[in-house]
Amino acid sequence: MTQPLLKVSNLKVAFDGVTAADGANVTIAENEFVAIIGPNGAGKTTFLNLCTGYVRPSAGDVFLRDRNITRLTPRAITRLGIARAFQLPQLFTDHSIFDNVLLAIAARRGFWQALTPLDRDSYREEAQQLLELVGLAKVAAFRSTELSEGMRKLADIVLAMALKPQLLLMDEPTSGVSSDEKFDIMETIVRALRAEKVAALFVEHDMEIVRRYADRVLVWNAGRVMAEGTPEDILNDPYVRENVVGVV
Amino acid sequence: MRILPTLLFLAIVAALPIAVPWLQFVFTLALAHGLAALGVALLLRAGLISLGHATYYALGAYAAAFLSRSVGVTDFFVLIAGGILVAAAAGVLIGLFMVRYRSIFFGMLNLAVSMILFAFLAKFYGLTGGTDGIRVSTPTVFGAAFDRKTFGDVLFYSLLVIIALVTFGVTRYLRSPMGEALSAVHTNEVRLEYLGISVNRVLLSAYTLSAALAGLGGAIGGIAIGHVVPEMAYWTGSGHLVLVAVLGGIGGVLGPLIGSVFLELVHTLAAGYASDVWNLIVGVTLLFVIFFLPQGLYGLPARLFGRKEAAK
Numbered sequence: 167m168t169q170p171l172l173k174v175s176n177l178k179v180a181f182d183g184v185t186a187a188d189g190a191n192v193t194i195a196e197n198e199f200v201a202i203i204g205p206n207g208a209g210k211t212t213f214l215n216l217c218t219g220y221v222r223p224s225a226g227d228v229f230l231r232d233r234n235i236t237r238l239t240p241r242a243i244t245r246l247g248i249a250r251a252f253q254l255p256q257l258f259t260d261h262s263i264f265d266n267v268l269l270a271i272a273a274r275r276g277f278w279q280a281l282t283p284l285d286r287d288s289y290r291e292e293a294q295q296l297l298e299l300v301g302l303a304k305v306a307a308f309r310s311t312e313l314s315e316g317m318r319k320l321a322d323i324v325l326a327m328a329l330k331p332q333l334l335l336m337d338e339p340t341s342g343v344s345s346d347e348k349f350d351i352m353e354t355i356v357r358a359l360r361a362e363k364v365a366a367l368f369v370e371h372d373m374e375i376v377r378r379y380a381d382r383v384l385v386w387n388a389g390r391v392m393a394e395g396t397p398e399d400i401l402n403d404p405y406v407r408e409n410v411v412g413v414v
Numbered sequence: 415m416r417i418l419p420t421l422l423f424l425a426i427v428a429a430l431p432i433a434v435p436w437l438q439f440v441f442t443l444a445l446a447h448g449l450a451a452l453g454v455a456l457l458l459r460a461g462l463i464s465l466g467h468a469t470y471y472a473l474g475a476y477a478a479a480f481l482s483r484s485v486g487v488t489d490f491f492v493l494i495a496g497g498i499l500v501a502a503a504a505g506v507l508i509g510l511f512m513v514r515y516r517s518i519f520f521g522m523l524n525l526a527v528s529m530i531l532f533a534f535l536a537k538f539y540g541l542t543g544g545t546d547g548i549r550v551s552t553p554t555v556f557g558a559a560f561d562r563k564t565f566g567d568v569l570f571y572s573l574l575v576i577i578a579l580v581t582f583g584v585t586r587y588l589r590s591p592m593g594e595a596l597s598a599v600h601t602n603e604v605r606l607e608y609l610g611i612s613v614n615r616v617l618l619s620a621y622t623l624s625a626a627l628a629g630l631g632g633a634i635g636g637i638a639i640g641h642v643v644p645e646m647a648y649w650t651g652s653g654h655l656v657l658v659a660v661l662g663g664i665g666g667v668l669g670p671l672i673g674s675v676f677l678e679l680v681h682t683l684a685a686g687y688a689s690d691v692w693n694l695i696v697g698v699t700l701l702f703v704i705f706f707l708p709q710g711l712y713g714l715p716a717r718l719f720g721r722k723e724a725a726k
Contacts, residue, residue, distance in 0.1 A: 218608070244610040256605035258598040269598060272591035273609035280619070281583070284591045329609065 169231055171196050171333055171365050172248075177216055177226035178389075186212040187223065188389035194333065194365055199356070201376040201397070202369045203410055204386030210369045211253070213386065214335045217367075218250050219243045230333070249331035253338045253369075255322035257310040263321050264306035267293040270328035296324050299358045316347040323355055327362065334359060336368040340375055348372065352379055373401055373411055385410060419715070420581050423668055424574050427675060431570070438570050440682050441675060442638045445573055447471075448674030449580065449631035451658035453624030455670045456584070458659055460617060461600035462516065466524025468651035469508075469531050470501040470625040474632030475642040476535065477501070479548040490553040490572070494633040501629020502622055509621035513614045528647050535644035547643035550636050562640075569638055576634075580627070581667045587623065588667065596620055628655070661703055663710020672711050 170193040177190040186209040194200050202210050215221040217228055219240045228236045235243050244250070258266050271289045297303040300320045310318050319339055326334055339355060340348035356379050359366055370376050376383055376397055383400040385393040387410075393403060400406055427445070431438035450471045457464050474497030481487040481496045508527055515523055535542045542548065552565050560568060587593045595616045598606055603613050636642040645651070662673020680699050684692035707713055 239607075241607045241610050241612060244608055250608050256602055256608065258605065259601045260597045261594070261601075265594065269591065269594060270609050273611050277591045277595075277611055278615075280590050280592050281586045282591075283586070283589045284594045285589065325605065325609065 168195070170194060170229075171198070171231065172217070172367070173227075173229040174213075174217065175227050175229075177213075177223050177228065179212065179216060179221060179223045185209075185389045186221075187216060187226075190216075190226070190390050192384060192391060194367055196332075196365060197360075197363055198365050199359075199379060199381045200365075200367045200384060201380035201382070202367065202384045202386050203371070203373070203376060203400075203406075204392075205410060208386045209389040210386050211337055212389075214250070214337055214367070214369065217243075217335060218248060244329065244331075247332035249326035249329045249334050251319070251323045251326045251334065251336040251339065253341060255310065255315075255318040257318060257321055257325070259309060259311055262307050262309055263302060263313070264293055264297070266310070266321060267296055267306075267324055267328055270325040274329050293328070296328055299361070300324055300354050314347075316343040316351050319343060320351060320354065323358075327358065327364065330362070331364055333365045333367065336366060338369050338371065340370070340372055348375065349378075377401055417582075419666070419668055420578060423672060424578060428571070428574055438566060439638070440678055442566070442570050442573060443635060444675045444678035445577060445671060446631040446635035446638060447655065447658060447678070448662075448671035449577070449634070450628035451631075451655045451662065451670035451674055452580070452584065452667065453627035453631075454655045455659040455662075455664045456588075456596065456620050456624045456627075458664045459588075459596040459600065460620060462617070463521045463656060464524040464624070464652065465521040465649065465656065466526070466528035466652050467624065467628050467655050468647050468649065469524070469528040470505060470628035471632035471635065471651060471655070472528075472531060472535065472642070472644070472647035473504050473625075474498065474501045474629030475636030475646050476542070476548070476632075477629070478633040478636050479550045479642045482550050482553070483548055488551070488554045489557075490555045490569070490637065493553055493637060494576075494630060497629045497633025497636075498626050499629075501632065502626035505622040505625025505629075506618070509618045509625070513617040513621060525649055525652065528649055528652055532644050532647040532649075535647055542644070545644060547641055550640050550642060552640065553637060566638075569634070573634060576630070577671065580630070581671075584623075584627075584667045592616060592619055657700070661700065661710055663707075663712035665709050666712045669710050669712035676711055 172194040174190055174192040177187045179187045190213060204210050212221060216223050219238050227234055230246055230248060233246060235246060268284050268289050271292050272284055294303060297306050302317060302320055305313055305317060310321060340352055343351055352375055380397050383395060383397050384391050385400060385406055393400060393406060427441055431441060450467060454464055454467050477497045477500035478493040481493055487493055512520060512523060536545050552562050555568055595606060595611060599613055599616055606613050658673045658677055659670045661677060662669035680696055684695035688695060703711060
């Protein structure tokens, strides 16, 4: 069996007595798209925070291939190849979208240069390609505050993709987006990630998104994986339909 | 081209003292303060207000004075290099601690450090000359000795060249990834960390540069006056630098320099022609700028130009 890209073993953490991760075990393979579903407060976002070093677990380990990243900072984990997109897009609001992407590219290709301009040809070319990939090239000169929520979400994901990660974690990539936009956005994201051979782990509440785009689904409840399988199996599971989807 | 505003500013500052000679010394001190205020403005881009940058202004001034008095250095450029190095070294050491703090804590901790330095300079008489300060002899320039008046001319025009080089260098820095990241720190530290960039390292670089600029200003100020005193580290000096940075505006590198020259002019003219109410005049002028030019004086040309464009 090939080594998983991400392996999480027996992860535990609690906040003021409330258990957010209770012996979570997860593996993600190369190029795999995995969705996490579950009720509010189940610990889904906390799990992403644990994987990216934002929250330190009280027990358990997180491995990126053979590297134990459990105690590393978000910065170190990012540099090792796990990028993150947020439920509320995290952008630099004083910069244009294009400059946001340039900063992300510089972060990967050579940030600590005090006298070389950020806006250089090689970076511009790459930024342009990335923005075209997700259909944001037309709004590159705008600031994030001038864009729709859907565009901001895409821009947030472009920043993460500019790092050329091995794994992208996304927290509700289509939340706050109109139902007209969300499938277009998800289609764009998935196409771009597949093209770059990036694996993805995404938290999602929209079961149609999960059904269409996930290779595998993890059902999260009370800080652990209650069930996992293909979207077809999971979304037809009576327990999941009653307790997560809300359909009996 | 952004070099044009710099050249225009330097040309005006260079030309005015030809018509009004006493302005030369006023402008020399204003530009020295302006360099320090430029350092403060760098940190303002990251949303950090230093209420203690007089620390580095004083360190630059005292470093030049010590080099002159105790080491026997006489060359002007070596003295200011010493001022820059000492201030930058202090900036690295103090910055390692400061960059962990934000908002009021950052401001107050810088203020505290400046007051410690002020007390040190005032109390350690044997070393620092106490409240009497230290006299700085008129330096030589590449081996050439000048009388005080001629040196004033050499200093002034050398300072204009230094300003040109500094504005060029700082502009390059602000357009670099490290410089662009400064305003990114202000808007989203979380995203910077999730891009794999150390926010503290970005801030430490800027803090060190800002300390070096303040040290450069301090060394020039100390040499221009020919005397350094503990009041250079006093908190009102730090407040003055913040005021100048905000007045001039942080939108461009020239802003703090313009702000400093403007404030010094208003101050000098108000004190000369209306000595009873000069504080009132300075205060009203500041209120006017703050209310009507929120981007600072540097934003004035852009605003006027923008209005003309809109009118068309």
